[in-house]
Amino acid sequence: MATYFNEYFGVDRDILDDYGAFNISIINDLPLFIDPFLLFHSSKPEYQALHTEILKYIRFLRDQVVAGRVNSDLVAAWFFFSEVRQNWLGFSLVGNGGSGLGVGFAKALRANLAELFADFGEEKITESSHVEKVCLVQSGVGRDNISDFSTNLIKHFLCEYTQAFALANIAPKKRRQVWVDKAVFNYATQSWSRRLYELPWLSRDQDFVLLTPKDILTREENWINRTDMIRDFESIPTAIPDSELRGQVFAYFESELAKHSEPDKEFSQRDRDEAAVKTLIRFPDLVDYYIRFKEENGDDAVDMSSERVLETRVVFEDYVRQLQRELANTTSFYTIAGGTYEETHQRLAYLKDVVENKGGHRIFWHDGKSIQRESDLPVLTRLVWFGSPSDVGAEANDGRGPVDYKISRGAFDKTLIEMKLAKNSALKRNLEKQLPIYQAASDAKQGIKAIIYFTLEEKIRVDAILDELKLASHKDVVLIDARADNKPSGSKA
Template sequence: MPALYPVETCSVTLITPRYGEGVMRFSEAFDLPTTSADDWFDTFLPADTALFIDPFLIWDEKQGHWAGAHEHLIDFFEMVFELVKESEGNENSISWKQAQKLLLFPEPYEFCLGVSEGSPHGAGSGKGLQKEMLEGVKVATGLGIGRIAHMEMLTLFQGGMGVDRLSDMTCNILKSYFIEYTQEVARRHEIPVQPATVANATWDREFCRWKGGTFDLPINPYIGKPVILTPERFLRQMPVATPDGFWSYAWSTASEELRGDLTFDIARNVSRREKAKLARQNPDVVALYLRQLENEEKKPYSVSDDPNLIVKWYELGSKLTEEKPLSFVAKNPDEFERFIEVIIENFRHSIEEQDGWQLLWNKNHGREERAAQALFRSCVIHYCRANEIDLTGESNAGRGPVDFKFSQGWSRRALVEIKLVRNSKFWDGVLAQQPQYQVSEEVSRGFFVAVGYTDAHCHAALKKKIDDAAQLVSQHTGKRITGMLIDARQKTSASKLHEAELSSELKANKPEDDTDPPTSPSTGQ
């Protein structure tokens, strides 16, 4: 375990952001010039970034500060294994209850990672996941397993968990390593620190319990609580080890006898429960799968390229907003719908007419749907703040997540869906999902925004079809839905545009004595 630097008392004072509301990232808040020695992720302080710490990337560390981190992670689960074994499956025993407490992981808000909306506070890993993890441990001990090489084995035994939950667990169990890492960064850059209380800062093997503590750490000016940093190289969008990956591995490598025992004919649509059953019945195959992953190249998310606009979404959206100020400001609540129409139109204009389309392309390839959604959010969030309109991203509408919900009180609300035309479920979006969301959320006004990357996807006939579909659904459901197609094709620079037909007509109408301007001998122009 790394050496920590605790303090005796806790008295956190909210730091005034150096650049007021403009402060967004850790480096900006503390005015840090970064160097090649700085491998930490420059986290976005006001809200979570949808990246996650993957324990498999920490496993690769063989020297330096992180060399013992993965072993520390596995030691934690060995402690839980011992408690479950002592309990003999008796859920009323002290050992079982102690194991329960250890497997309850609070949201590690200090990292500003995950999927919380609006702030770095999330739900953490609740009792439902705790129960599933205990079942996984119980199964493992029943198979005679006393120590595992990777914590992912347990997640496969219970059918896998969301990457955010896996990350929460890793952050909690290894928090002492991350605290010491952050303190080292603070010392190197002379970053102001304050004493702050940290939950689950360490865990005690002797007494089998979590221990909180107070430590000198940088303070997030937006929530008045500590910031804990992580190296970029530990961050991913999806975990390395997944139930789908294990199922595919078992199918491709398992013996004919194993295949005969399993319903591999439904491999593509098999349930989470069936995958968990396969893992529990074949722990040796799970171990082989994880061992194979050890030898495979495991790439973290490329923060510099940011292919899905997970990291730089706010800055890029701010730039588009500055280039396209809002032409309409809602002066009274009755103008709410008009305001939503205007901000969507502003976004369309920024993409089509102001080179915003470039932000939706990465290395000659149109970005994924989430990137388009992130860019839209980063643009409109500024307009909404200025007009006191609430914006919620991916709210749960009962039948699935809604991309964006705008509201100003209960009676004035609107839903906006952003879909790529290339999405295989594109037409389901406008014909079924969008109206269902509006019914579930009791919202009468909706906008279905399509984004096209190719000529076929931006054709006038497709635009008319989207309009017709929106009108048809509106008539059928009584919910007013407007369709829009945004042309995000790669554009030619305005300086290189050449209209052949107009140019020919102009030449045909020239006076006989008129001549073309001379060509510059030095430039050829």
């Protein structure tokens, strides 16, 4: 039942905390990623050196592009990277496999190197260069791309950081010497080199494991990100010292916004976003002013990331452990036999009982707020579900759309599960149309929908939808009451 790094490798969590590393799950990626801004803003010289190394590599790529030396073979060698899956962080909903940095990122980075990063090291507006700049211009380059790129460029540090901890705290039988590809870039030979490290070894996967310092991790968005830049656009021009340029920017923005004007109608957020994007294209220096604003408020990035990392630990580790213990101690959740359909129904029944009557609802709450991202549900459920004799796959897509889980034992025993939030605006359409399509595509005979609600209003809404669709008493639609205001106290639960 070992779910987390410290459990599998026999390390006290306090020792891991004192070392500064995040206690990862070895069952599923957790939704955290490296934010390169935290390297830049850190007071630790080793982190600042890592940020400098990232910029050095980008300058190398830029110089090769400008000189016309980059052919298709070198694009593959210099721009393409696999996901560093061994750190068990990211956005995979099952296991730790991600897509890595492919053609889209390579094209975006290569296309913008000559112009976007032309002044690396010679910035006039910002304090430093930042790799995140590529995601501000290219809408298809997101947080996972920036994180994967940064993680690959500091992989040698992560290996040494993990190796030092492993040698001091992990038994030799749970360590192994491994060659790690693309660990260090050799500027003399202009090629990536592998290195030998002694690292924690996960025998189940026949792979090594990497630790990551908590203080370079965040969740949701990089501190420098496109969404913030566009949504907070109207505050950017105020940072421009040139009053004439500032006036031109505001005038251009207002003229673009006026194109969406309609009588007796306020501008929508989409209208403002579109006007902001066009203004940013017209005045590219605004991107640098936005970055400078982020630099000047870097302490907020540290505070926010610390809060988000703590929240991730509480929800995906502390609360999951509590729920695992409750399920193990008071139910037969982890010892159910039979086919997948019966197993799934019994497990959901146990989960429902523990959530509704034994304090298990806490897994869905933090600081008085219920879970907001439906994408967190599959990760939480997989961590809790771990230990089933069946194969548990997340986001199975058999050609007609994804489903949260496919529980299977061989080719002929499959049950599909969808975990949904009651507040999902597409819930009715999903109930009405999606599941039958998934069943037909996966050749599954059964499918079960679990819907979680957090307020009375959400329950009323779900009940109305189920009544309308004549599913109110359907055994394959399971409602889970995760309200916090109608539960007994911990001493009575």
